[in-house]
Amino acid sequence: MKFTKLSLVAALLAGSSVFAIDNIKVSGDANVFYSTTDAKAGFAAVTDKDDLFGKDNSAADIGLNFNISADLAKNDIVTLSAGAGYTILTTLGLENNFVSNVWGSAHTATVNSGSNYASAIGGAKVENASWMNELWVAATVGNTTAKLGRMALDTPIAFTETWTIEKNTFEAAVLINQDIPNTTLVGAYVGNSNGTNAGSINFSETTILGDSAGLAVGGVVNANGEFATLGKSGAYAIAAINNSFKPLTAQAWYYNLPNYAKAYWLQADLACEKVPGLMLGAQYTSGKVGEGDNSGTYAVMAGYEMKDVATVKVAYSQTSDKGALHGQNIVGSGQSKLYTEAWWNYGYVTATDTTAYxxxxxxxxxxxxxxLYYTYADQDKGAGPSDMTEVTLTAGKSFGPLDATLAYVYTDLGKTGGVDADATNTVQAYLTVNF
Incomplete structure (x- = not known):
């Protein structure tokens, strides 16, 4: 897709007489996501149907993302840049027609009678949502970059999730320095987030659907994309990432949510020179919420890449039997960056006292x-949702700007509350047009 006119944000930037606008980049994507399951609980645990491809057991959504970045000033001393991003989330009227559920929790929904979701099956009015997901300025002087505003983040336990049709972002100030050879130093203050549990973080929760009618299958954003204070008064993070020994990348992160929680994350990844293709990794994270117990989680990974053929990885993790911080994203769905994280069912490998493969x-x-993705999470004391086995098969292909992916997910949650849960099948389709 080619733009014949500048977007509104680009036009506003170009209209400034203070800066010489240069290197304007406009991009985006359009997404259509569909999911159906034969789980009797459906998406909101109110239907006893097990009808794969049935309306009440299916969800769909359409998302549009527009992004722009530009250099506002550039000379021998400083480079000043800015960027913005906008998301539109719409069902195009698919709810109560083709599906009864949506993907994103940024939607709000009106239930026709009372607040009982059972009455919403085939009867909820889902509203479209739109919000500014990014709006930032950045300045680079020498080997130091400062970035301020609304942005995506990629840190071990506070990060933007990109697996679903909407993405959670943050309002933050980030400072990055690379004066030390082979070392990147990071300092950040994160004040707000639009992740689904920002402002009311509960680290015992494993799945958050977000929207008021419980219609979302892949929700990670607050209603209408609204931002809330992270924790009680924001969060601070510092990190050092080093690869002085070229095959090894080591990183250490420390987080402090004042009057709320503290955590750290250590990770080392090695690409073996003597055995090309061999990969090894180790992770350890620990944290404490308030006056609660300290937690501890570790994970190891070994993999091998056969160039132009396949990449195979095996991983193991173990969470402690105490504490609530086991590496999950502190806002969003509860997804984690542990090597053992599942493809679809998040929150299980990071549950208390869980062994995962x-x-x-x-x-x-x-x-x-x-x-092909296989995950098994074994809860020793049943402190979280349940044991979980997941097997996922995916096939994807690009047709020029169109990316298409089909996925099949088999899920067995074992026993929940002492009762065996039926295994379920989920089929999903992802279509993305990049421009």
């Missing part, structure tokens, strides 16, 4: 990208 195989055949 993961096998990932990715490769290509007949021009398609193929993936």
């Amino acid at each position: 993961n096998v990932t195989v990715e490769g290509a055949a007949a021009g398609a990208d193929l993936g």
Whole structure:
């Protein structure tokens, strides 16, 4: 897709007489996501149907993302840049027609009679949502960059999730310095987030659906994309990332949410030179919420990349039997960056007192990208949701600007409350047009 006119934000930037606007980049994507399951609980635990592809067991959404960045000033001393992003989330009227559920929790929904979701099946009015997901300025002087505003973040336990049709972002000030050879130093203050549990973080929760009628299957954003204070008074983070020994990348992160929680994350990833393709990794994270117990979680990974054939990884993790911080994202769905994280069912490998295993195989055949993902989470004391087994198969292919992916997810939650849960099947389709 080519733009014949500048977007509104670009026009506003170009209209400034103070800066010489240069290197304007406009991009975006349009997404159509669909998911259906034969789970009798459906998406909101109110229907006893197990009808794969049935309306009440299916969800769909359409998302549009527009992004722009530009250099506002550039000379021998400083480079000043800015960026903005906007998201539109709409069902195009699919609810109560083709599906009864949506993907994103940024939607609000009106239930026709009372607040009982049972009456919403085939009867909820879902509103469209739109919000500014990014709006930032950045200045680079020498090897130091300062970035201020609304932005995506990629840190171990406070990060933007990109697996669903909406993305959670943050209002933050970030400072990055690379004066020390082979070392990146990071300092950040994160004040707000539009992640679904920002402002009311409960680290015992594992899945947050967000919207008022419980219609969302992949919710990570507050209603209408609204931002709230992270924790009680924001969060501070400092980090050092080093690869002085070229095959090894080591990183250490420390987080402080004043009067609320503290956590740190250590990780080392090695690409073996003597055995090309061999990958090894180790992670450890610990934290404490208020006056609660300290937690501890560790994970290890070994993998091998056969160039132009396939990449295979195996991983193991263990969470402690105390504490509530086990590596999950502090806002969003509860997804984690642990090597053992599941493809679809988040919150299980990071539950208290859980042993988890993961096998990932990715490769290509007949021009398609193929993936096989196996995750098993075993809860020793049943402190969280339940045991979980997940097997996912994916196949994806690009057709010019169009990316298409099909996924099949088999889920067995074992026993919940002493009762065996039926295994379920989920089928999903992802279509993305990049421009």
